[in-house]
Amino acid sequence: MIEIKNIIKTYKTGDVEFQALNDISFTIKDGEFVAIMGPSGSGKSTLMHILGALDIPTSGTYLLDKKDVSVLSDDELADIRRDKIGFVFQAFNLLPRTTVLRNVMLPLVYAGVHGAKRIERAKEALEAAGMDEAHFHHMSNQISGGQIQRVAIARALVNNPSLILADEPTGNLDSKTGEIVMETFQKLNKELKRTIILITHEQEIAEHADRILFIKDGKLVEDRTTRKKKIL
Numbered sequence: 001m002i003e004i005k006n007i008i009k010t011y012k013t014g015d016v017e018f019q020a021l022n023d024i025s026f027t028i029k030d031g032e033f034v035a036i037m038g039p040s041g042s043g044k045s046t047l048m049h050i051l052g053a054l055d056i057p058t059s060g061t062y063l064l065d066k067k068d069v070s071v072l073s074d075d076e077l078a079d080i081r082r083d084k085i086g087f088v089f090q091a092f093n094l095l096p097r098t099t100v101l102r103n104v105m106l107p108l109v110y111a112g113v114h115g116a117k118r119i120e121r122a123k124e125a126l127e128a129a130g131m132d133e134a135h136f137h138h139m140s141n142q143i144s145g146g147q148i149q150r151v152a153i154a155r156a157l158v159n160n161p162s163l164i165l166a167d168e169p170t171g172n173l174d175s176k177t178g179e180i181v182m183e184t185f186q187k188l189n190k191e192l193k194r195t196i197i198l199i200t201h202e203q204e205i206a207e208h209a210d211r212i213l214f215i216k217d218g219k220l221v222e223d224r225t226t227r228k229k230k231i232l
């Protein structure tokens with residue numbers, strides 16, 4: 001499903017060039033659950049932005065479902081994002097003073113889904129993300145960190161993407177809440193067969209995935225399978 005080949009990403013700040021990704025290649029199959037680890041500044045988010053069609057590489061190819069994403073225009077990239085990809089970012093960007101349900105419905109507004117269908121799909125996504133119905137009408141600034149996380153996951157799911165990308169989704173959670181959020185990702189992967197790629201600093205968190213890619217100085221330095229944690 002994902003085929004990254006010889007990806008190089010160079011950032012230019014004035015006259016200074018910095019190579020954030022230095023010849024990275026790998027493939028990820030449909031339905032895999034992959035964690036990306038590596039030191040701060042190693043290029044993880046840069047890689048995720050490319051995988052998420054938010055940015056294109058300086059050179060190299062990125063095939064997503066056999067389509068070469070590395071040569072697309074901004075409009076074409078936006079189409080790919082809308083149709084195929086769900087994002088969970090560390091800054092979740094929920095709208096404050098807006099209910100949980102409305103936050104999850106928002107991507108559907110842009111996708112042109114109307115009326116009762118919109119509400120129904122948002123509720124389904126919240127359920128899939130493990131959010132208790134009691135909170136659907138709470139304001140997003142009046143729920144806990146773990147609940148915010150579930151809303152962010154629900155919002156990433158609501159367009160039914162085949163690929164879910166998450167940048168440090170447990171970064172600011174206590175370890176217990178982090179585990180619960182990871183169990184949610186595991187269920188989405190196993191039961192709904194979504195491909196998931198997740199960045200984390202924590203080994204414990206990464207062990208929930210099937211496979212870990214280690215990035216250092218913009219290079220892939222290790223690619224290994226895990227002894228997968230079980231869902232309790």
Ligand SMILES: Nc1ncnc2c1ncn2[C@@H]1O[C@H](COP(=O)(O)OP(=O)(O)OP(=O)(O)O)[C@@H](O)[C@H]1O
Binds near residue numbers: 044
């Ligand atoms: N827009 C940009 N312009 C210039 N340099 C950038 C830009 N974005 C990232 N960089 C640089 O590229 C390198 C990789 O950044 P990236 O955000 O991918 O790291 P990361 O592995 O996600 O780090 P962290 O774990 O701290 O989030 C860093 O040295 C960073 O300073």
Ligand SMILES: [Mg+2]
Binds near residue numbers: 044045046
């Ligand atoms: Mg980062």
